[in-house]
Amino acid sequence: MGQDILFEFIGTAILILFGAGVCANVSLKKTLGNNSGWVVIAFGWGLAVFVAAYISSPYSGGHLNPALTIGLAVAGKFKGSILGYIIAQMLGAIVGACLIYLMYKPHFDEEENPNAKLGVFCTAPAIKSLISNLASEIIGTFILVFGVLMAAGAEIAGPLPVALLIVAIGMSLGGTTGYAINPARDLGPRIAHAILPIKGKRDSNWGYAWLPVIAPICGSVLAALLYILIF
Template sequence: MQDSLILQLIGEFIGTFVLVLLGDGVVAAVSLKKSKAEGTGWVAIALGWGLAVTIGIYCSAFLSPAHLNPAVTVGMAIAGVFPWSSVVPYIIAQILGAIVGAIVVWINYYPHWQETKDSQAILGVFATGPAIRNYFFNFISEFIGTFVLVFALLAFTRGKFTQGLNPIVVGLLITAIGFSLGGTTGYAINPARDLGPRIAHQILPIANKGTSDWSYSWVPIVGPLAGGIVGALLYLLIP
């Protein structure tokens, strides 16, 4: 049983690492100076994050349930389809995977940080931030996006997808959330995806970086967790 849990934690680490590497990577490609993808915009980011989630799931689903997201892990536990005893270890593995993924993004784009003078753009590669800073409505936005995510993931368990298709459907869900709801806060909808890279931003010697904006950091943690909990509770009410 212990060996099984260790393999699952490795899967969560790998999947979240890939998710952040490719997700933060597309933001870096769009935002950093002298990148060949510079300025390609929100469509590239939303599509890139959807693909990042899809590939992250494919890379980890043979080892773990591929939650890759503490809000999903908590939601699944509330829904009764995941053991509470594994929640904290899963979350730790996810955050560690996100930190390492962000570090590799920094290495991959190493010359471009020096060329980029906008510290907010640099922080935006690693962590989310609001288009309009209003903590209450920023929280509501993260809540709504993650509510949709967790409720939809649980709803998917009642349907039947062709073998191997589920990660693509989940990637499309992430893309839909990004296009429709993500313009307010950058749609963290995943505490590990935001906290891990924000920690990396804090500790790495990134050229031209500014503050890691810890005063905002509670929003992409508490908002997704609350949204995931309510999404799971609503799912339980449906016979």
């Protein structure tokens, strides 16, 4: 295993530790952050990206997202192992989600709402509408990847611009589907939810699971193609 792939694993695990962590803190019963709201979640995910990318980017570029890895490769900005990065990101996401379960286990045990438990791990649409849900994830990921590509082109790429972009996406575009915008962020923790012995859990909503995987990849590729067309 190369150092870059190792740090994609570590970085994605940290991303989910903080990201799923803020969801657990807001959603689960008897936490000190219970019901603190969407603003806390949006900033929590933005800071999760900042911390994870700050740690991993010197060694792997801090992709932490299969859609971003694919988009950068399409745009000619990444020459490493796409498959290696994606596997590391997926495994890191599963590990990060498992750590959150261990940390918040007493609160998972106290929580009676199985949807709140599932929501710690993965996304779901506020209103189920195939076209709208696809559009939400495609547009959100398009903005993310195009923003990353433009930041790199302006030589200001780094954790802070991307973190602020994540906060902006969450605050403005995230209320429809929970802004997965990252196949590993959604699928990895969803797998963890399926295999962990969570008290009173529901099914892992596999009927929806394909959308936060396919739509972000489509949005990322579209962003890369526009970047190529412009530059």
